[in-house]
Amino acid sequence: MKVELTVNGKQITADVEDRMLLAGFLRDVADLTATNIGCETTSCGACTVLLDGESVKSCTVLAAQADGRSVTTLEGLAGPDGEMHPVQKAFHEEHGLQCGYCTPGMVMAIASLLKENPSPTEADIRAGLEGNLCRCTGYHNIVRAALAAASEGAK
Amino acid sequence: MSILGTRVIRTEDPRLLTAGGVYVDDLKEPDLNGALRATFVRSTVAHARITGIDTSEALAQPGVVAVLTAADMTDVPSPPPADFDPDAPPVEEPMPLGGPWSEPLLATDRVRYVGEPVAIVLTDSAYQGEDAAELVSVDYDILPAVPSIEAALAGESLLFPEAGTNVCQKRGADLDDSVFDSLDVVVEGDVVNQRVAAVPMEPRGAAAVWKDGRLTVWSSTQNAQTARLILTALGLKPDAIRVVAPDVGGGFGAKIGIDRDAIVVAWAAKHTGRPVRWAESRNENLLGMTQGRAQLHHIKIGGTRDGKIKAYRLEVIQDTGAYARMSGFLPSLTVLMAPGVYDIPNVQAGYKAVVTNGTPIAAYRGAGRPEAAATIERAVDWWAAEAGLDPAEVRKINFIKPEQFPYLTKTGAPYDTGDYEGALDKVLAAAGYERLRAEQKKRRESGDTRQLGLGLSSYVEITAADGVMGETAKLEVHRDGTATVYTGSSAHGQGHHTAFAMLVQEELGIPMDKVEVVHGDTDLIPKGTGTHASRSLQLGGSAVHKAAIEVKDEAAKRAASLFEASEADVVLDAATGTWHIAGDPDKSLSWAQVAEAASGGTLTANVTFTADRPTFPFGTHLSIAEVDTETGKVTLVRHVTADDAGPVLNPILMEGQRHGGIAQGAAQALVEEVLYDADGNPLTSTLADYGVITAAELPSFELITSETPTDVNPLGVKGIGEAGTIGATPAVQNAVIDAVSHLGVRHIDMPTTPERVWSAIQSATNTK
Numbered sequence: 001m002k003v004e005l006t007v008n009g010k011q012i013t014a015d016v017e018d019r020m021l022l023a024g025f026l027r028d029v030a031d032l033t034a035t036n037i038g039c040e041t042t043s044c045g046a047c048t049v050l051l052d053g054e055s056v057k058s059c060t061v062l063a064a065q066a067d068g069r070s071v072t073t074l075e076g077l078a079g080p081d082g083e084m085h086p087v088q089k090a091f092h093e094e095h096g097l098q099c100g101y102c103t104p105g106m107v108m109a110i111a112s113l114l115k116e117n118p119s120p121t122e123a124d125i126r127a128g129l130e131g132n133l134c135r136c137t138g139y140h141n142i143v144r145a146a147l148a149a150a151s152e153g154a155k
Numbered sequence: 156m157s158i159l160g161t162r163v164i165r166t167e168d169p170r171l172l173t174a175g176g177v178y179v180d181d182l183k184e185p186d187l188n189g190a191l192r193a194t195f196v197r198s199t200v201a202h203a204r205i206t207g208i209d210t211s212e213a214l215a216q217p218g219v220v221a222v223l224t225a226a227d228m229t230d231v232p233s234p235p236p237a238d239f240d241p242d243a244p245p246v247e248e249p250m251p252l253g254g255p256w257s258e259p260l261l262a263t264d265r266v267r268y269v270g271e272p273v274a275i276v277l278t279d280s281a282y283q284g285e286d287a288a289e290l291v292s293v294d295y296d297i298l299p300a301v302p303s304i305e306a307a308l309a310g311e312s313l314l315f316p317e318a319g320t321n322v323c324q325k326r327g328a329d330l331d332d333s334v335f336d337s338l339d340v341v342v343e344g345d346v347v348n349q350r351v352a353a354v355p356m357e358p359r360g361a362a363a364v365w366k367d368g369r370l371t372v373w374s375s376t377q378n379a380q381t382a383r384l385i386l387t388a389l390g391l392k393p394d395a396i397r398v399v400a401p402d403v404g405g406g407f408g409a410k411i412g413i414d415r416d417a418i419v420v421a422w423a424a425k426h427t428g429r430p431v432r433w434a435e436s437r438n439e440n441l442l443g444m445t446q447g448r449a450q451l452h453h454i455k456i457g458g459t460r461d462g463k464i465k466a467y468r469l470e471v472i473q474d475t476g477a478y479a480r481m482s483g484f485l486p487s488l489t490v491l492m493a494p495g496v497y498d499i500p501n502v503q504a505g506y507k508a509v510v511t512n513g514t515p516i517a518a519y520r521g522a523g524r525p526e527a528a529a530t531i532e533r534a535v536d537w538w539a540a541e542a543g544l545d546p547a548e549v550r551k552i553n554f555i556k557p558e559q560f561p562y563l564t565k566t567g568a569p570y571d572t573g574d575y576e577g578a579l580d581k582v583l584a585a586a587g588y589e590r591l592r593a594e595q596k597k598r599r600e601s602g603d604t605r606q607l608g609l610g611l612s613s614y615v616e617i618t619a620a621d622g623v624m625g626e627t628a629k630l631e632v633h634r635d636g637t638a639t640v641y642t643g644s645s646a647h648g649q650g651h652h653t654a655f656a657m658l659v660q661e662e663l664g665i666p667m668d669k670v671e672v673v674h675g676d677t678d679l680i681p682k683g684t685g686t687h688a689s690r691s692l693q694l695g696g697s698a699v700h701k702a703a704i705e706v707k708d709e710a711a712k713r714a715a716s717l718f719e720a721s722e723a724d725v726v727l728d729a730a731t732g733t734w735h736i737a738g739d740p741d742k743s744l745s746w747a748q749v750a751e752a753a754s755g756g757t758l759t760a761n762v763t764f765t766a767d768r769p770t771f772p773f774g775t776h777l778s779i780a781e782v783d784t785e786t787g788k789v790t791l792v793r794h795v796t797a798d799d800a801g802p803v804l805n806p807i808l809m810e811g812q813r814h815g816g817i818a819q820g821a822a823q824a825l826v827e828e829v830l831y832d833a834d835g836n837p838l839t840s841t842l843a844d845y846g847v848i849t850a851a852e853l854p855s856f857e858l859i860t861s862e863t864p865t866d867v868n869p870l871g872v873k874g875i876g877e878a879g880t881i882g883a884t885p886a887v888q889n890a891v892i893d894a895v896s897h898l899g900v901r902h903i904d905m906p907t908t909p910e911r912v913w914s915a916i917q918s919a920t921n922t923k
Contacts, residue, residue, distance in 0.1 A: 017282060027181075034175025036404070038356050039437040043842035046356055078173055092168045095807045098815065099648030100171035101178065101356040101404030122855065130851040133842070135356050135405050136648045137811060138818030138879070139850035 003067040007032065008076025016063050022056075023047045025063035026073055034074040034104045038133070045132030048105035048112075049073050055112035057105075057131070074104035077111065087111045087149045096145035098136035106132050110146045119150055156730075158657050158667075162807045165653045166667065167646075176402035179360035179375050180434040186364045186371065190430035191220055193420050194284030196274040196291040197442065198266035201302065201512035201835025202312065203295035205264055205273070213276060213290040218283035221427055222291060224274045225261040231422060232390045234259075239318035241325050243482075258478035258515070260388075260415050260422070266295070267314050267477035268512050269837050270442025275419055277431060300512045300835035304451050304474050307509035314477060314510045321509045323475060324483035326490065328505025334466045338457035340542040346533055347904040348526045350449040350474065350829040351822075352839070353519050354847050355647075357404020358440035361417035362432035363424035371397045372421045374413055377406040377645050378685025379675045382413035389422055393681075400675030403647035407819070408518030409445050410647070411687050416443060441840045446829055447519020449474040450486065450526045456534045462544050462552040469493045469530060471506035476515035483508045485516070488523030488617070491568050495531040496575045496615045496773060497553040502565035512835040518687060520819055521616070521877040525884055528614040532885035533902070536611070540896050545592075546889070547583060550613050551576055568617060570771045571865045571873075574799070578775040579613055581797040581859050586777045599897050604785050607792075608894025610778040612886035615771050618689035618800075618874030622766030622867070626690070627682045628698035630659065630706050634756035636732075636747035637669040640702075643683020644695030645675050649876065650808040651691060655699045657805060658870075662703035664732030665746055682763070689772070689874020692804060697868040698764035705760035710734070713752045714744050770865045770873035774798035776817075776886035782894035787913030789891050791821060791852065796882060797859040800873040809875050810858055816879015817856050822848035823880075824887035828906050895919070 004013045007030045014029045026035045026049065035058060038046030042060040049058045050072040058071075077085045087110050090096065097103040106129070113120065113128045120128065125146045126139070134142060175181070210222035234257055262273045274291050278284040299312035306312070307321040314321060335341050362373040370391060376382045379398040386396050403410065417433070424431040435443065451472045458464035473486040486506035493504040539549040554575040555562050562570040582588075588609070595607040627643035640655050656670040673679060684690070707727060714734040715722040726737050734744040750758050779793040794817055803809045826846045830838040839845040864871030884905070891907040892900060899919035903911050 019282065033177070033181035036175070036178065036357065037180075037434075038358070039842045041437065041841045041843045044356065044437070044847075074173070074175055082173075084169075084173065088172045091172055093164060095165065095811050097168060097171060098650070098811055099356065099405040100167075100176040100402065103171055104175050107172065126850040126853075130849045133354075133356065133847050133849065135354055135407065135819070135847070136815045138814035138816070138856065139853055140814040140818075140856050141811060143850060143855065 001064060003063050005066050006070040008072060018064060020063045022058040022061040022063050022066050026058060026071065032073050032075050036101050036104060038101065045109060046102050046105040048108045048132065050108055050112060055109050074107055077107065085111060086152045090145040090149035090152065094141045094145040094148055096137065096141045102132065102134040106134065106142055110149065114150055114153060118153055122147065157661060159661050159804055160802065163653060163657060163805050164807060165650050166656060167650060167652050178357050178402050178404050179362055179373050182362055182373055182401060186366065187362055187430050187432060190362060190432045191277040191279065192281045192284045193423060193431050193433035194276045194278065194288045195272045195416060195439065196276060196288045196293065197439065198262065198269055198271040198273055200266060200295050200297060201269050201300040202298040203266050204298065205262060205266060205293060206296050207294040208274060209292040210274065212292065213287040216283065216287040216290065218279040219276065219287045221277045222274055223423060223426065225259060225263045228260060228422065230426060231260065239315065241322050243324065258415060258480065260419050268514055269835065270439065270514060271477065272416055272419060275423055277423060277427065302512055302831045302833060302835040304472050304509055304511065307511045314512065322507055323479045323510055324508040326483065326487065326505050328468065328470055328503045330503055334501045335455060335457040338465055339460045340538060341455065341457035342538045342541050343455040344902060346452040346454055346530045348448045348450040348452065348529055349905055350446055350513065351519065351827045352441055352446050352829050352845055353407045353409035353444060355405030355407055355409065358435045358437055359414060359416065359444055360434040361420045363421040364430045365425040365428060369395050369397065370421060370425055373399045373401055374417050375403050375410055376400050376413055377410045377647060377687055378412060379645060379677050380643060380683040381411065381685055383677045385413050386418060386421060388418065389425065398677045400645055406647045407520045408447065408522055408687060411518055437842055438840055441845055442514060442837060445480065445515050445517035447516060448526060449516045450489065452530045454530060454534050456538045458538065460542065462542065462549050464497060464499050464538065464553045466501040467494060467499050467534065468503040473506060473508040474511050474513065474516060475508050476511060476513045478515045479508060479510060480515045480517045485523035489527045491566050492524050492527035492617060493531065493566050494564055495528055496555060496613045498555045498559065499553065504566055513831060520816065520880045524616045525881045528612065528616065528881045529885045532612040532614065533888060536889045537901055540901060546611050547579065547588065550579055550611065569768055570615065571768065571867055572863050573615060573771065573773045574863055575613055575773055578773060578797040578799055578861060581861065582775045582777045582795050585857065585859055586795040591779060604783060605781050606784055606894040608780045608782060608890040608892065610780065610886045610888065610890025610893055611775065612882050612889065613775045614882045615773040616878060616881045617769045617771055619693050619766060620688055620769045622694060622769050624684050625763045625765030626684055626694035626698045627680065627763050628695065628702040629759065629761045630699065630702035632665065632706055632746055632750045632758040634747055634751045636745055637671065638665050640670065640672045640699055641680045642672060642674045642695050642699065643680055643685065644691045645685040647686065649686065649691060649812065654692060654696060654804055654808060658696055658699045659703055662700060662729065663707060664727065664729040666732065689876035693770060693868050693870065693872050693874055694764055694766060696872065697870055698762055700869055701764050702760040702762045705762060706758050709758050709760065710749045713749045717744055717748065717752055718742065766867050768867050770867050772800040772873040772875065772878050774878060774882055776882035778886040778890040780887065780890035780894055782891060782912060784895065784916055787909035787916065789825060789907055789912060791825065791854055791887060793854055793857060794883065795857040797861060798875065798878050798882065799861040799863050800875040800878060801864045801871045802862050803860060804872065812875045813858055813879040814856055816877060817883040818848055818853055820880040820883025821853060821887045823884050824905050824907060825852065826906050
C-alpha cells in the first residue's frame with residue numbers, strides 16, 4: 001500500500017507491505033537508523049519516536065497507521081543550526097548514555113515527557129520511563145539528565 | 156594540572172546523541188549491498204532426536220534463496236572429537252567448536268534446548284525469512300527433558316548418552332564435618348543463584364561478506380580478535396578473516412567471542428557467495444544468547460558466640476545449559492572466591508557442572524564471582540541472625556585486615572591490596588546505620604506493615620583474571636600533531652575512547668580532541684583480547700600508557716637531534732605538549748615538528764602490556780528496603796556503596812559503571828529469573844515475560860569512592876565493570892530478608908518476588 005509520511009519535516013512517499021512497522025519504515029525506507037529495535041513487544045522503548053508530537057513505540061505502530069502524519073526521530077531533534085536539544089545536551093553532560101542503543105528512544109521519551117510535564121519530580125520521571133529499558137546506566141544518570149533538561153527548560 | 160581523576164564528559168556522545176550509533180544492523184557498507192537476510196529455524200522442543208528436515212515448502216516461497224542445514228556444511232572441517240572426562244581441568248579460553256561436550260554449528264542428529272539453531276533461511280527480505288522459516292518442517296522424536304540441576308543429577312535422561320552421565324566436570328571439595336562439631340553456631344542450607352538473561356539492549360547480530368577469498372564479518376562482539384580465532388573453525392586461516400566490531404549495544408559478557416549463530420551466518424556468506432546479514436529478535440535473544448549464573452549452592456558455616464567464623468563450606472552445582480561452553484570455568488572462579496573478604500581458618504569448596512536442556516550458560520557480568528560473593532554474604536548474614544549478632548559487627552570481626560595484604564586465601568586467590576573495614580565504615584557512616592537500625596526497631600515494635608530492612612554486602616572480586624593474556628596498544632603521533640591509538644580492548648559503552656585519550660593527553664600533552672581511538676577491527680589491530688573481566692583500563696589502559704612512554708622516549712631522541720642537544724637535556728612540557736631544552740623555555744618544538752622528523756613522519760610504538768597477577772577490587776554496599784508484610788512487596792529505598800578499584804581515571808565513567816552494575820545486581824535480587832517448565836519449555840522468552848528491571852523500581856544510588864592502588868600495573872588501577880553487580884546482589888537480598896528476620900525468616904531465594912516474601916512470612920509465622 002502507498003503511504004505518505006512527514007519524517008523530520010521531510011515528506012516521504014512509499015509503497016510498502018501492509019504489515020510494515022513504522023520502525024521498519026523509518027530504518028529501511030527513510031534510511032534513518034538512529035531508531036533502534038530492541039524487543040518487538042512494546043516493552044523496551046528503544047524505538048520510541050514522536051508521532052504528531054506524542055511519543056509512540058514505533059515497533060508496534062504500522063507504517064500505515066502513520067500515513068498522513070508527522071514523525072520526529074532522534075535525527076530530527078536538534079535545532080536547524082545543529083544545536084543539540086536540551087535533552088540531548090543533558091544526556092551528554094550528565095553521562096546519561098553508555099552503549100547508546102536505548103538512547104534515541106530514551107531521549108525521545110523524555111522530550112515528550114517534559115513537554116507534558118515541564119517540571120517533573122524524580123518520581124514522575126522514574127514512573128514516566130517505566131516503558132524504556134536501559135541495561136548500562138542503572139537509569140541513575142538518565143534521571144539526572146531528565147531533571148537537568150527540565151530545569152534548563154524552566155529557565 | 157593532571158587530567159587524570161577529573162570529570163571529563165565523553166567524546167563518544169555527540170555522535171550517539173544526534174545521529175545514533177552504527178550497530179551491525181545499521182551498517183551501510185557497500186559490500187553489504189543486496190545482502191540476504193538470515194532467519195534461523197530453531198528447535199521448538201527441549202530434547203529430541205531429529206529424524207528428518209523438509210525444506211521444500213520453504214524453498215518454494217517468494218524471495219527464498221536457500222535453506223541450509225547441517226547436511227549442507229560439507230565444506231566445514233570436522234570439529235575435534237568430544238572429550239568426556241569430567242576430571243579434566245576447566246577450559247579457560249573460549250571453547251573450540253566441538254571439543255569437550257561438543258556444540259555443533261547447526262543441530263545434526265539431536266537438539267538439546269529450545270532455540271537451538273537447526274537451519275538457516277536466506278531471503279531477500281526479513282519478512283520473507285520469517286514466513287519461510289515457519290514452513291521448514293523438522294521431525295522430532297521427543298526425548299525426556301532434563302530441565303533442571305536435579306533432573307541432570309538423577310541421570311535418567313542423558314544429553315550425551317556416550318558420556319554416560321550429565322556431569323561434565325567436577326572438582327571435589329575436601330569435606331570435613333568434624334571442624335563444625337565443636338562450634339557454637341552452625342548454619343546449613345541451600346542458596347540458589349538463579350539463571351538470568353544478559354539482555355543487552357542490542358540483541359545479537361552479524362553481517363558477512365565472502366570476497367576474493369577473504370571473509371569479512373561484522374559482529375556485535377566484545378572481542379573481534381577472539382571472534383576471528385573462533386571463526387577459523389570454518390577452515391580458514393586467521394589472515395583470511397577480518398572481524399569488525401561496529402558500535403556494540405551492550406554485552407555484559409554474553410557477547411564475548413562469537414556465537415554459533417553468527418558463525419553460521421559467516422559460513423552462509425562463504426557458502427553462497429552472497430553477502431548475508433542477521434539481526435535476531437528479542438525472542439531469539441532470550442532463547443539463544445548465553446545466559447548467566449544458574450548455580451545451586453549448599454553451604455555450611457560455623458563459628459563461636461563471640462562472632463568469629465571458623466569454618467565455611469561451599470558446594471557448587473553449575474547448570475551449564477545444553478552445551479558446556481565454558482566447562483567448569485565459571486564454578487572454578489566461584490570456588491576460588493568462596494571465602495570473600497573473610498579470614499576463615501577452614502574453607503571447604505568444590506563444584507560439579509552438569510548439562511541440562513536449557514540455553515547454554517556463559518559469562519554474565521561477573522562470571523562466577525558474583526555467585527561466590529552472593530553466597531558468602533548471604534551466609535554471613537544468615538549466621539549473624541542465628542547468632543543474634545549485628546551483621547556489620549560480624550563482618551568487622553572476620554575481615555582480612557589491611558596489614559595482612561598481600562593475602563593468599565585458603566582457596567588460592569592472591570589478594571593484592573584492600574581495606575575492607577575502611578569501606579564498611581564509610582558506608583555505615585554515610586548511610587546513618589545506627590539511625591536506620593533505630594528506625595527499624597521502632598517499626599518492629601509498632602508492628603508496622605512496612606518493615607525496614609538493612610542489607611550489607613562486603614565484597615572482593617577478581618578482575619583481569621586473564622591478565623597474563625595482556626592487551627595491545629599501538630600509538631602513532633602524526634606529522635599534523637594528532638595521535639591515533641589502536642587498542643586491542645573493545646568498547647561497548649564503557650567509554651574507552653575518552654579514557655584512553657585522557658591517558659595520552661596526560662603523558663604526552665597532546666589534547667584529547669587530537670587523539671583518535673580505534674578498536675575492534677582485526678585488519679587494523681590483529682592482536683588483542685577485548686573487553687571482559689573488568690580488564691580494559693588495567694590492561695588496555697596500561698598498554699596505552701606504556702605506548703605513550705615509548706613514543707615519548709623516541710620523540711626525545713628526535714627532539715634532541717633537532718635541537719642539536721643531548722637527549723638528557725630535552726624535556727617535554729606535558730601541560731602544553733611542547734618539547735624544550737631544559738632551562739631554555741624560549742626554544743620549543745611541537746609534536747608536529749618532532750613527528751615530522753621521524754621516519755615516515757610518524758612516531759610509533761607498538762606494545763603489549765601483561766600483568767603477572769590479577770587485581771582484587773573491593774567495597775561495601777548497604778541496601779535499604781521496605782517490605783510490605785501484608786503483600787510481600789519490596790521497595791528498594793536507598794542503596795549506598797563504597798567501591799574501591801584503585802585510582803579513578805575519570806569519576807564520571809567510574810560512577811556510570813557502578814550505577815549500571817548496581818541495577819543489574821538489584822535486578823537479580825528482586826525481579827529477574829529465566830524459567831523453564833518440566834518439559835524444558837522456556838517461560839520467559841519475551842520482555843513481556845522476562846522482567847528486566849526498570850527506572851520505576853530503583854532509587855538513585857549514593858556512591859562513595861576510595862582509592863587503594865594495586866602494584867600490579869603502572870596505573871595502580873583495578874577493574875570496576877562488575878563491582879556494582881557483585882556488591883549489590885547480596886546487599887539487596889539481605890535487605891529484604893533483614894526486613895522480615897524478626898518474624899523468624901532466615902532465608903528467601905532470589906528473586907525476592909512478593910509471592911516468595913509473603914510465603915516466607917507466612918511459613919515463619921505459622922511455625923512460631
